[in-house]
Amino acid sequence: MNWKLIKTEEEHQKAVDRAMEIFHAEQGTPEDDELGVLLLLIKDYEDKTVTMPEIDVLEVIRDKMNEQGLKNKDLEPLIGSKGHVSSVLSGRKEITLRTAQKLRDFFNLPAELFLKIG
Structure with a gap:
Protein backbone atom coordinates (compact mmCIF):
# COMPACT_ATOMS: atom_id res chain seq x y z
CA MET A 1 0.00 0.00 0.00
CA ASN A 2 1.22 3.52 -0.73
CA TRP A 3 1.05 5.50 2.50
CA LYS A 4 1.03 9.28 2.63
CA LEU A 5 0.93 11.94 5.31
CA ILE A 6 -1.87 11.22 7.82
CA LYS A 7 -4.31 14.12 8.04
CA THR A 8 -7.48 12.72 9.62
CA GLU A 9 -8.38 10.52 12.56
CA GLU A 10 -9.81 7.97 10.12
CA GLU A 11 -6.48 7.76 8.26
CA HIS A 12 -4.69 7.54 11.60
CA GLN A 13 -6.83 4.64 12.75
CA LYS A 14 -6.31 2.83 9.44
CA ALA A 15 -2.54 3.25 9.79
CA VAL A 16 -2.56 2.05 13.41
CA ASP A 17 -4.64 -1.00 12.47
CA ARG A 18 -2.24 -1.89 9.65
CA ALA A 19 0.79 -1.36 11.89
CA MET A 20 -0.70 -3.78 14.42
CA GLU A 21 -1.28 -6.35 11.66
CA ILE A 22 2.35 -6.30 10.53
CA PHE A 23 4.00 -5.46 13.84
CA HIS A 24 6.03 -8.69 13.94
CA ALA A 25 7.20 -8.51 10.33
CA GLU A 26 10.55 -10.13 9.65
CA GLN A 27 13.42 -7.72 9.23
CA GLY A 28 14.24 -6.82 5.65
CA THR A 29 10.81 -7.73 4.26
CA PRO A 30 8.47 -5.32 2.46
CA GLU A 31 6.17 -5.47 5.49
CA ASP A 32 9.07 -4.42 7.72
CA ASP A 33 9.70 -1.42 5.45
CA GLU A 34 5.99 -0.60 5.47
CA LEU A 35 5.92 -0.81 9.27
CA GLY A 36 8.82 1.65 9.52
CA VAL A 37 7.01 4.14 7.29
CA LEU A 38 3.75 3.68 9.17
CA LEU A 39 5.36 4.26 12.55
CA LEU A 40 6.91 7.51 11.32
CA LEU A 41 3.60 8.70 9.86
CA ILE A 42 1.68 7.74 13.00
CA LYS A 43 4.19 9.52 15.25
CA ASP A 44 4.08 12.63 13.08
CA TYR A 45 0.27 12.75 13.21
CA GLU A 46 0.16 12.13 16.97
CA ASP A 47 2.85 14.72 17.67
CA LYS A 48 0.70 17.28 15.87
CA THR A 49 -2.69 16.31 17.29
CA VAL A 50 -2.31 14.70 20.71
CA THR A 51 -1.81 16.97 23.70
CA MET A 52 -0.28 15.31 26.71
CA PRO A 53 -1.61 16.39 30.10
CA GLU A 54 0.59 18.59 32.26
CA ILE A 55 2.15 16.54 35.06
CA ASP A 56 2.64 18.14 38.46
Missing part, protein backbone atom coordinates in the same frame (compact mmCIF):
# COMPACT_ATOMS: atom_id res chain seq x y z
CA VAL A 57 5.93 16.74 39.77
CA LEU A 58 5.03 17.63 43.34
CA GLU A 59 1.78 15.69 43.07
CA VAL A 60 3.69 12.68 41.75
CA ILE A 61 6.15 12.89 44.64
CA ARG A 62 3.33 13.17 47.20
CA ASP A 63 1.58 10.16 45.58
CA LYS A 64 4.81 8.14 45.77
CA MET A 65 5.20 9.12 49.42
CA ASN A 66 1.64 7.97 50.14
CA GLU A 67 2.20 4.68 48.29
CA GLN A 68 5.30 3.99 50.37
CA GLY A 69 3.91 5.31 53.65
CA LEU A 70 6.53 8.05 53.87
CA LYS A 71 6.36 11.30 55.82
CA ASN A 72 8.06 14.60 55.02
CA LYS A 73 10.83 13.78 57.52
CA ASP A 74 11.72 10.70 55.45
CA LEU A 75 12.84 13.04 52.65
CA GLU A 76 15.17 15.10 54.86
CA PRO A 77 18.25 13.02 53.91
CA LEU A 78 17.46 13.75 50.25
CA ILE A 79 16.26 17.35 50.34
CA GLY A 80 17.57 18.89 53.54
CA SER A 81 16.08 20.31 56.70
CA LYS A 82 12.47 19.91 57.77
CA GLY A 83 11.71 23.47 56.66
CA HIS A 84 13.39 22.96 53.29
CA VAL A 85 11.45 19.74 52.65
CA SER A 86 8.23 21.53 53.52
CA SER A 87 9.09 24.45 51.21
CA VAL A 88 9.89 22.15 48.30
CA LEU A 89 6.81 19.97 48.72
CA SER A 90 4.54 23.02 49.00
CA GLY A 91 6.05 24.57 45.87
CA ARG A 92 7.53 27.58 47.65
CA LYS A 93 11.04 26.47 46.65
CA GLU A 94 12.13 25.08 43.29
CA ILE A 95 13.50 21.56 43.03
CA THR A 96 17.20 21.88 42.26
CA LEU A 97 18.95 19.61 39.79
CA ARG A 98 20.73 17.78 42.61
CA THR A 99 17.45 17.28 44.51
CA ALA A 100 15.72 16.12 41.32
CA GLN A 101 18.44 13.52 40.78
CA LYS A 102 18.09 12.26 44.36
CA LEU A 103 14.29 12.11 44.13
CA ARG A 104 14.48 10.40 40.73
CA ASP A 105 16.74 7.68 42.15
CA PHE A 106 14.89 7.35 45.46
CA PHE A 107 11.43 6.97 43.90
CA ASN A 108 12.63 5.36 40.64
CA LEU A 109 11.00 8.11 38.57
CA PRO A 110 11.83 9.06 34.98
CA ALA A 111 14.20 12.03 34.75
CA GLU A 112 11.87 13.69 32.21
CA LEU A 113 9.35 14.24 35.01
CA PHE A 114 11.59 16.94 36.44
CA LEU A 115 12.20 18.75 33.13
CA LYS A 116 10.05 21.78 32.39
CA ILE A 117 10.23 22.55 28.68
CA GLY A 118 8.49 25.55 27.22
Whole structure:
Protein backbone atom coordinates (compact mmCIF):
# COMPACT_ATOMS: atom_id res chain seq x y z
CA MET A 1 0.00 0.00 0.00
CA ASN A 2 1.22 3.52 -0.73
CA TRP A 3 1.05 5.50 2.50
CA LYS A 4 1.03 9.28 2.63
CA LEU A 5 0.93 11.94 5.31
CA ILE A 6 -1.87 11.22 7.82
CA LYS A 7 -4.31 14.12 8.04
CA THR A 8 -7.48 12.72 9.62
CA GLU A 9 -8.38 10.52 12.56
CA GLU A 10 -9.81 7.97 10.12
CA GLU A 11 -6.48 7.76 8.26
CA HIS A 12 -4.69 7.54 11.60
CA GLN A 13 -6.83 4.64 12.75
CA LYS A 14 -6.31 2.83 9.44
CA ALA A 15 -2.54 3.25 9.79
CA VAL A 16 -2.56 2.05 13.41
CA ASP A 17 -4.64 -1.00 12.47
CA ARG A 18 -2.24 -1.89 9.65
CA ALA A 19 0.79 -1.36 11.89
CA MET A 20 -0.70 -3.78 14.42
CA GLU A 21 -1.28 -6.35 11.66
CA ILE A 22 2.35 -6.30 10.53
CA PHE A 23 4.00 -5.46 13.84
CA HIS A 24 6.03 -8.69 13.94
CA ALA A 25 7.20 -8.51 10.33
CA GLU A 26 10.55 -10.13 9.65
CA GLN A 27 13.42 -7.72 9.23
CA GLY A 28 14.24 -6.82 5.65
CA THR A 29 10.81 -7.73 4.26
CA PRO A 30 8.47 -5.32 2.46
CA GLU A 31 6.17 -5.47 5.49
CA ASP A 32 9.07 -4.42 7.72
CA ASP A 33 9.70 -1.42 5.45
CA GLU A 34 5.99 -0.60 5.47
CA LEU A 35 5.92 -0.81 9.27
CA GLY A 36 8.82 1.65 9.52
CA VAL A 37 7.01 4.14 7.29
CA LEU A 38 3.75 3.68 9.17
CA LEU A 39 5.36 4.26 12.55
CA LEU A 40 6.91 7.51 11.32
CA LEU A 41 3.60 8.70 9.86
CA ILE A 42 1.68 7.74 13.00
CA LYS A 43 4.19 9.52 15.25
CA ASP A 44 4.08 12.63 13.08
CA TYR A 45 0.27 12.75 13.21
CA GLU A 46 0.16 12.13 16.97
CA ASP A 47 2.85 14.72 17.67
CA LYS A 48 0.70 17.28 15.87
CA THR A 49 -2.69 16.31 17.29
CA VAL A 50 -2.31 14.70 20.71
CA THR A 51 -1.81 16.97 23.70
CA MET A 52 -0.28 15.31 26.71
CA PRO A 53 -1.61 16.39 30.10
CA GLU A 54 0.59 18.59 32.26
CA ILE A 55 2.15 16.54 35.06
CA ASP A 56 2.64 18.14 38.46
CA VAL A 57 5.93 16.74 39.77
CA LEU A 58 5.03 17.63 43.34
CA GLU A 59 1.78 15.69 43.07
CA VAL A 60 3.69 12.68 41.75
CA ILE A 61 6.15 12.89 44.64
CA ARG A 62 3.33 13.17 47.20
CA ASP A 63 1.58 10.16 45.58
CA LYS A 64 4.81 8.14 45.77
CA MET A 65 5.20 9.12 49.42
CA ASN A 66 1.64 7.97 50.14
CA GLU A 67 2.20 4.68 48.29
CA GLN A 68 5.30 3.99 50.37
CA GLY A 69 3.91 5.31 53.65
CA LEU A 70 6.53 8.05 53.87
CA LYS A 71 6.36 11.30 55.82
CA ASN A 72 8.06 14.60 55.02
CA LYS A 73 10.83 13.78 57.52
CA ASP A 74 11.72 10.70 55.45
CA LEU A 75 12.84 13.04 52.65
CA GLU A 76 15.17 15.10 54.86
CA PRO A 77 18.25 13.02 53.91
CA LEU A 78 17.46 13.75 50.25
CA ILE A 79 16.26 17.35 50.34
CA GLY A 80 17.57 18.89 53.54
CA SER A 81 16.08 20.31 56.70
CA LYS A 82 12.47 19.91 57.77
CA GLY A 83 11.71 23.47 56.66
CA HIS A 84 13.39 22.96 53.29
CA VAL A 85 11.45 19.74 52.65
CA SER A 86 8.23 21.53 53.52
CA SER A 87 9.09 24.45 51.21
CA VAL A 88 9.89 22.15 48.30
CA LEU A 89 6.81 19.97 48.72
CA SER A 90 4.54 23.02 49.00
CA GLY A 91 6.05 24.57 45.87
CA ARG A 92 7.53 27.58 47.65
CA LYS A 93 11.04 26.47 46.65
CA GLU A 94 12.13 25.08 43.29
CA ILE A 95 13.50 21.56 43.03
CA THR A 96 17.20 21.88 42.26
CA LEU A 97 18.95 19.61 39.79
CA ARG A 98 20.73 17.78 42.61
CA THR A 99 17.45 17.28 44.51
CA ALA A 100 15.72 16.12 41.32
CA GLN A 101 18.44 13.52 40.78
CA LYS A 102 18.09 12.26 44.36
CA LEU A 103 14.29 12.11 44.13
CA ARG A 104 14.48 10.40 40.73
CA ASP A 105 16.74 7.68 42.15
CA PHE A 106 14.89 7.35 45.46
CA PHE A 107 11.43 6.97 43.90
CA ASN A 108 12.63 5.36 40.64
CA LEU A 109 11.00 8.11 38.57
CA PRO A 110 11.83 9.06 34.98
CA ALA A 111 14.20 12.03 34.75
CA GLU A 112 11.87 13.69 32.21
CA LEU A 113 9.35 14.24 35.01
CA PHE A 114 11.59 16.94 36.44
CA LEU A 115 12.20 18.75 33.13
CA LYS A 116 10.05 21.78 32.39
CA ILE A 117 10.23 22.55 28.68
CA GLY A 118 8.49 25.55 27.22
